Amino acid sequence: MKVLVLGGGGREHALTLALSRDPGVTEVHAAPGNPGMAAAAALHDVDALDGASVAALAEKLGVELVVVGPEAPLVAGVADAVRERGIACFGPSAAAARLEGSKAFAKEVMAAAGVPTARAFVCDTAEEAAAALGTLGAPYVVKDDGLAAGKGVVVTTDRAEALAHAVACGRVVVEEYLDGPEVSLFAVTDGRTVVPLLPAQDFKRALDGDAGPNTGGMGAYAPLPWVSDDLVEEVVASVLQPTVDEMARRGRPFAGLLYAGLALTRDGTRVVEFNARFGDPETQPLLALLASPLGTVLKAAADGRLDELGPLTWLDGAAVAVVVAAEGYPAAPRTGDLVLGLDQAGSRAGVQVIHAGTTFDDNGQVVTSGGRVLAVTAVGADVADARAKAYAGVDEIVIRGSRHRTDIAAGVGP
Ligand code: AMP
Ligand code: GLY
Secondary structure, eight states: OEEEEEEOSHHHHHHHHHHHHOTTOOEEEEEEOOGGGGGTSEEOOOOTTOHHHHHHHHHHHTOSEEEEOSHHHHHTTHHHHHHHTTOEEESOOHHHHHHHHOHHHHHHHHHHHTOOBOOEEEESSHHHHHHHHHHHOSSEEEEESSOOTTOSEEEESOHHHHHHHHHHHSSEEEEOOOOSOEEEEEEEESSSOEEEOOOBEEOOEEEGGGEEEEOSOSEEEESOTTSOTTHHHHHIIIIIHHHHHHHHHTTOOOOEEEEEEEEEETTEEEEEEEESSOOTTTHHHHHHHBOSOHHHHHHHHHTTOGGGTOOOOBOSSEEEEEEEEOTTTTTSOOOOOBOBOHHHHHTSTTEEEEESSEEEOTTSOEEEOSSEEEEEEEEESSHHHHHHHHHHHHHHOBOTTOBOOSOTTTTSOO
8 A cells, every 4th residue: 555644744754654664555655744754755745735736646646545644734624635536535524623623613522522621611802701711710721712833822820911812812712720640642533433542641841840831742752651541441431432423423523533632630531632633742652652554554544444443552661752852942943953963863772763843955964944853752661761762862963052851751650
């Protein structure tokens, strides 16, 4: 089977590596891809938001499966355009991707499905937002209703800041603050059957000790030695399956990757957010551990045959990904810096360097092109071992002014 991966970030590099390990996958293509993906995939130019162009490229390449990585093309209907050409696509329709594209819609679906989440108000005016902030109290959580590339959520004890964010966004969801550790649980679904991955954790804040501004994610690890053995089963039963069933009932079946961002509060597990695609950087450690053939799994989901598949299988041990970010990230990342040490890091046992914000310069050298430059991802016997291997890989990478957190997956148990 030939596969086309749409996107060019860390998630798509991780997808490409896992797809190329599947003996059932003969060729991997990526558009636009990135320099790290060039070793495992043929790279093509395409406007990822233009469904007709993506479908035409898939047809020209003769692929049997398109995997859409990022949320923006999903919300724009690219998966629909590919399927209309008769090509299987892993990724929800625009109608289903609304679960990520509108926080208000996600709240409505959760309410209808009885899924536990934060109490919330959808507000269109400053007056409504002010009233909701008053009702729910501090800490305040204000979310842009629409896609905001990781910048849509403000969590603050400063009422003026919360209100200013609401006014700047227009339509917002103001919701109750959820206190407790966060877990990301992903599931592959064909719109009926739900197949969960392992629980993972992401480190969203820029600085050690969860200080500093929110980012796209500074590192991640899986599995989580501190969560109960029943968590996955509980979340499938109380969150993932009811949501998939409710979407089907509404005539918007959700087929693709359903990402549940969860808070484990004193009162139980609550949904913080849904995404309609693999998370980044959680996908890097998760796919490094996946033993099941990824192409076969995603094709079965795209074809509505997940019930024939059975549970996913995993390598023993754990995986940790540490993001190396450009100077100035997240506010104003500098680009164009040389990335050195890639071969030294990537040749260490158990280590993969997953590219995200890199490109080739005119001389064919790898330089930075985005805030999160790469994620050094390592598999080890346990979290501590994987962590040590990942940081040894990070030490090999040299980028002027770069920075990374030193506490990813620290002190979380074996
Ligand atoms: P989201 O984009 O919805 O994942 O929000 C980004 C981050 O904001 C989450 O990972 C949480 O750390 C935080 N957050 C979002 N919603 C809440 C909430 N209701 N209570 C506490 N923190 C939240
Ligand atoms: N790791 C968070 C996200 O992908 O949204």
